[in-house]
Amino acid sequence: MRLDRLLLRAAAFLLLALSAGASEKLRVVTTLPDLADIVRQVGGARVDVNALVKGTENQHAVVAKPSMLIALSRADVFVQIGLSLESSWVPGLLENARNPRIAPGKPGFVNGSDGWPALDVPASLSRQGGDLHPHGNPHFNLSPRAGRHLAARILAALVANDPAGRSEYEAAHARYALALDAAEARWAKAAERLRGVAVATYHQEFDYLARECGLVIVGTVELKPGIPPTPAHVIGLVDAMRVRGARLVLTGAWSNTRQVAQVAEQAQGRVVELPHAVTNAQGSDTWIGMMDQIHTKLLEALDSLPRGP
Amino acid sequence: MPRSNSLPVFVFTACACSTFSLHAQGSPFQTPGMPLVKQPVAGQGDGKADGQSAGQSTRFSSEFNPAISFALDGLLTHADFDGDEDGFELELRSGEIGINAWVDPRAWAYGIVVFAEDEVALEEGAVHFTGLGGHRVLRAGRFFVDFGKQMQAHEHELRTIERPAVLREYLGAELAGDGVQFDDWHSLGDETVLRYSIGVFHSLLGEVEEEAGSPFAVDSELKELDELGYTARLTAFTEVGDAGTLQLGASARLIPDFGFELDNGASAEGLDNSVLGLDLTYGWADETNTRRFTAGLEWLFDAGDNGAAVNDSGTPLDPSDDTIDTFDETVNGYYGYVDYAWNQQQSAGIQHSWLELPEPGEPTLSELDVYYTHNLSEFGRLRLGLTFVDAESGADGMIAALQYTNVIGAHGHGVNF
Numbered sequence: 001m002r003l004d005r006l007l008l009r010a011a012a013f014l015l016l017a018l019s020a021g022a023s024e025k026l027r028v029v030t031t032l033p034d035l036a037d038i039v040r041q042v043g044g045a046r047v048d049v050n051a052l053v054k055g056t057e058n059q060h061a062v063v064a065k066p067s068m069l070i071a072l073s074r075a076d077v078f079v080q081i082g083l084s085l086e087s088s089w090v091p092g093l094l095e096n097a098r099n100p101r102i103a104p105g106k107p108g109f110v111n112g113s114d115g116w117p118a119l120d121v122p123a124s125l126s127r128q129g130g131d132l133h134p135h136g137n138p139h140f141n142l143s144p145r146a147g148r149h150l151a152a153r154i155l156a157a158l159v160a161n162d163p164a165g166r167s168e169y170e171a172a173h174a175r176y177a178l179a180l181d182a183a184e185a186r187w188a189k190a191a192e193r194l195r196g197v198a199v200a201t202y203h204q205e206f207d208y209l210a211r212e213c214g215l216v217i218v219g220t221v222e223l224k225p226g227i228p229p230t231p232a233h234v235i236g237l238v239d240a241m242r243v244r245g246a247r248l249v250l251t252g253a254w255s256n257t258r259q260v261a262q263v264a265e266q267a268q269g270r271v272v273e274l275p276h277a278v279t280n281a282q283g284s285d286t287w288i289g290m291m292d293q294i295h296t297k298l299l300e301a302l303d304s305l306p307r308g309p
Numbered sequence: 310m311p312r313s314n315s316l317p318v319f320v321f322t323a324c325a326c327s328t329f330s331l332h333a334q335g336s337p338f339q340t341p342g343m344p345l346v347k348q349p350v351a352g353q354g355d356g357k358a359d360g361q362s363a364g365q366s367t368r369f370s371s372e373f374n375p376a377i378s379f380a381l382d383g384l385l386t387h388a389d390f391d392g393d394e395d396g397f398e399l400e401l402r403s404g405e406i407g408i409n410a411w412v413d414p415r416a417w418a419y420g421i422v423v424f425a426e427d428e429v430a431l432e433e434g435a436v437h438f439t440g441l442g443g444h445r446v447l448r449a450g451r452f453f454v455d456f457g458k459q460m461q462a463h464e465h466e467l468r469t470i471e472r473p474a475v476l477r478e479y480l481g482a483e484l485a486g487d488g489v490q491f492d493d494w495h496s497l498g499d500e501t502v503l504r505y506s507i508g509v510f511h512s513l514l515g516e517v518e519e520e521a522g523s524p525f526a527v528d529s530e531l532k533e534l535d536e537l538g539y540t541a542r543l544t545a546f547t548e549v550g551d552a553g554t555l556q557l558g559a560s561a562r563l564i565p566d567f568g569f570e571l572d573n574g575a576s577a578e579g580l581d582n583s584v585l586g587l588d589l590t591y592g593w594a595d596e597t598n599t600r601r602f603t604a605g606l607e608w609l610f611d612a613g614d615n616g617a618a619v620n621d622s623g624t625p626l627d628p629s630d631d632t633i634d635t636f637d638e639t640v641n642g643y644y645g646y647v648d649y650a651w652n653q654q655q656s657a658g659i660q661h662s663w664l665e666l667p668e669p670g671e672p673t674l675s676e677l678d679v680y681y682t683h684n685l686s687e688f689g690r691l692r693l694g695l696t697f698v699d700a701e702s703g704a705d706g707m708i709a710a711l712q713y714t715n716v717i718g719a720h721g722h723g724v725n726f
C-alpha cells in the first residue's frame with residue numbers, strides 16, 4: 001500500500017473515532033442506585049449511568065473504592081441525594097477526582113434534595129442530636145413523592161448538560177410521570193390500610209414514607225441517628241411500643257441487628273426488613289418497583305400479625 | 310553500656326506561645342490608653358446578622374471563617390516491664406486544633422496546632438495547590454510525609470494506640486517536614502488507580518529525643534540541593550471481586566546528609582540514611598458495608614548510617630573526651646495486622662511488629678498488639694489495647710492502655726491511598 005493511501009486511511013479512521021467520540025453518551029454517575037434508575041428512565045439511550053453504592057449498603061458510611069474515583073473523574077454529570085447523606089465519603093472523592101464538570105456549583109453537579117422540604121431540620125446544630133442528620137432527614141428517596149421530585153431535578157440537569165437531547169428527555173420524563181401517576185395511586189390505596197398503624201424503626205429512614213402512608217412511628221431503636229441504643233433507651237422504646245400497640249420494627253438490610261430482633265421480641269411483634277434503596281434484586285431493581293415492594297411487605301407484615309385484643 | 314540512639318525519634322518543638330487563645334481576632338472592650346476605634350464587637354452575631362446590618366462583610370463576619378475542628382486524645386496506661394517499677398499513668402496525650410479553608414479557587418490551606426507534653430506546636434501547616442490540571446496536587450509547608458500506609462496520619466487517627474514499632478524506630482512516632490510535595494494519580498482501566506508522590510524537605514530528621522549524654526542527630530541550616538531530604542511513593546490501588554480492594558505500594562525516605570553530635574562537641578559528619586518500604590493491604594466489606602475485614606503488611610529496610618552511640622574508651626566516666634560510634638549495618642523489620650469490624654460500632658485486631666535495631670549485633674525487638682475499638686458515635690471512640698514487648702537488648706514487658714478519642718467539628722476522611 002502506498003504511503004499517501006495509508007495516511008488517508010489513518011485520517012479517515014481518526015475522523016471516525018472523533019465523530020464516535022462526539023456522539024458519545026452523557027456519562028452520569030449517581031450515589032444511590034435510586035438516582036441511577038430515575039436517570040435511566042428520563043435519560044434513556046442518551047445516557048450511560050452507574051451508581052457508586054449498592055442498595056444494600058449503609059449510605060452514611062461508604063468505603064471509597066478506586067472504581068468510584070475513576071468513574072467520577074470521567075463523569076459529565078454527578079447526582080447525589082445531599083442533606084449530608086453522603087457527607088462522609090462524597091466530598092473526599094470529588095476532591096480527589098477533581099473533575100471540573102461535576103464540581104459543586106457547575107451544571108454537572110446535581111443535588112437531588114434541592115427544593116425538597118426536609119423533615120427534622122435541627123433548629124440549632126449540636127451533636128446532642130446525633131451525628132448523621134445535621135441538615136434534616138436525608139432519607140427522602142423512601143418518600144412516595146420522591147420519584148416525581150427527583151425526576152424533575154434530573155430532567156433539568158440532563159437538559160442543561162445536553163441541550164440537544166431536550167425533546168427526548170422531555171418525552172421520556174412525560175412517560176415516567178404517567179408511570180408515577182399509576183404507582184402513586186397504588187401506594188395511596190395501600191396507605192388506606194396502613195394509616196394509623198404504629199411502628200418502630202431502627203434508624204430514622206422511613207419517616208418520609210410514614211408521613212405519606214400514615215404510619216405512626218413511636219420511636220427508633222437508635223438513640224439518635226448514628227448513636228447506638230442504651231439499655232434504658234431500649235426499655236423505654238419497648239414500653240412505648242406496648243402502650244401504643246406498635247408491633248412492627250422496620251429496618252434496612254444494613255441495620256437488621258440483634259438489637260432490632262430483641263426489641264421486636266420484647267414488644268411481641270416482628271421485624272420487617274424493607275429495601276432502603278434500589279438493589280439488584282428482582283422487583284426492587286427500579287425505584288417504582290422498590291416502593292411497590294415496600295408497600296407490599298408492609299401490608300404482608302400487617303396481615304401476619306395475630307389480631308390484637 | 311553506652312546509651313545509643315537510633316535516628317528518627319521525633320519530639321515536638323516548642324513554640325514561643327505558651328498559652329493558646331481562641332479569641333485572636335480583637336478585644337471586645339477598651340482599656341484606658343487604647344486608641345478609640347469604633348468597631349463592631351466580636352462575637353456579637355453570626356456573619357449573616359453582620360451582613361444584614363452593615364451590608365458588607367467585616368473582619369468580624371463569619372462568612373469567610375475557616376472550618377474548625379478539635380480533637381482530644383486521652384490515654385490511661387499501665388506498664389509492667391521486667392525490672393522496672395510498674396504503675397498507672399493517666400494523660401491527655403494530645404489536644405489538637407485544626408482549621409482549613411479554600412484560599413482561592415485553586416488552593417486550600419490547613420493548619421494543625423497540637424498541645425502535647427505541655428508544649429504547643431504547629432504540627433502541620435500547608436497549602437494544597439490544585440491548579441496544575443489533571444489530578445496533580447502541589448503542597449507546600451509543613452506536613453506529614455507520604456510514606457507507606459500509616460505515616461500520613463496523626464497518632465489519634467491510627468488503628469492502634471501507637472504506631473507500629475518498626476515505623477517508630479526507623480521513621481519516628483510522627484514524621485513531619487518543611488517542604489514541597491507533588492502528587493498525581495492515573496487510572497489503569499476502570500478499577501485500578503496508580504498514584505505517586507515526590508517530596509523535597511529541608512529536614513527529615515525529626516528531632517532526636519535527647520537522652521542525656523547520648524548522640525543527637527543534626528543537619529546544617531543552609532543546604533545544597535543534594536543535602537535536602539527526599540520522599541517518594543508509588544502505589545497501585547485496585548478492586549478484587551465485588552467486595553474487595555487490594556493496594557500495593559513502595560516508599561522511600563532519603564536523607565543524603567546529616568551528622569551526630571555530643572554535648573562535649575564531638576561530632577560525626579557526612580552521614581546519610583535511606584529507609585525503603587513495601588506495603589500490601591487487602592480490604593473486604595460485606596454487602597451492607599457493616600462487616601469489614603482488613604489485613605496489611607509493611608516491610609521496611611533501614612540502610613546507610615542509622616544509629617550512633619557514645620564511645621567512652623578515653624578516660625573512663627569522663628564525658629569530655631567521649632567520641633561517637635556510628636552504625637551502618639542495613640537492618641529490616643515489618644509489621645502485619647488483621648482487623649475485623651463485625652458491626653457499625655465494634656472492631657478488633659491483632660498486629661505484630663518485628664525489627665532489627667541498628668545497634669552492634671542488630672538485636673531484635675518485637676511487639677504484639679491486641680486491640681478492641683468501640684465507636685461510640687462517628688466522632689467519639691474508645692479503645693482498649695494490650696502490647697506485649699519482647700526486646701533482645703532491653704526489658705520485656707506489657708502495656709495495657711485505654712484510649713478515649715473525640716473529634717469535634719469539621720473533619721474529612723478524604724481518600725487515603
Ligand SMILES: [Zn+2]
Pocket residue numbers: 060132133138139203204205225
Ligand atoms: Zn440516616
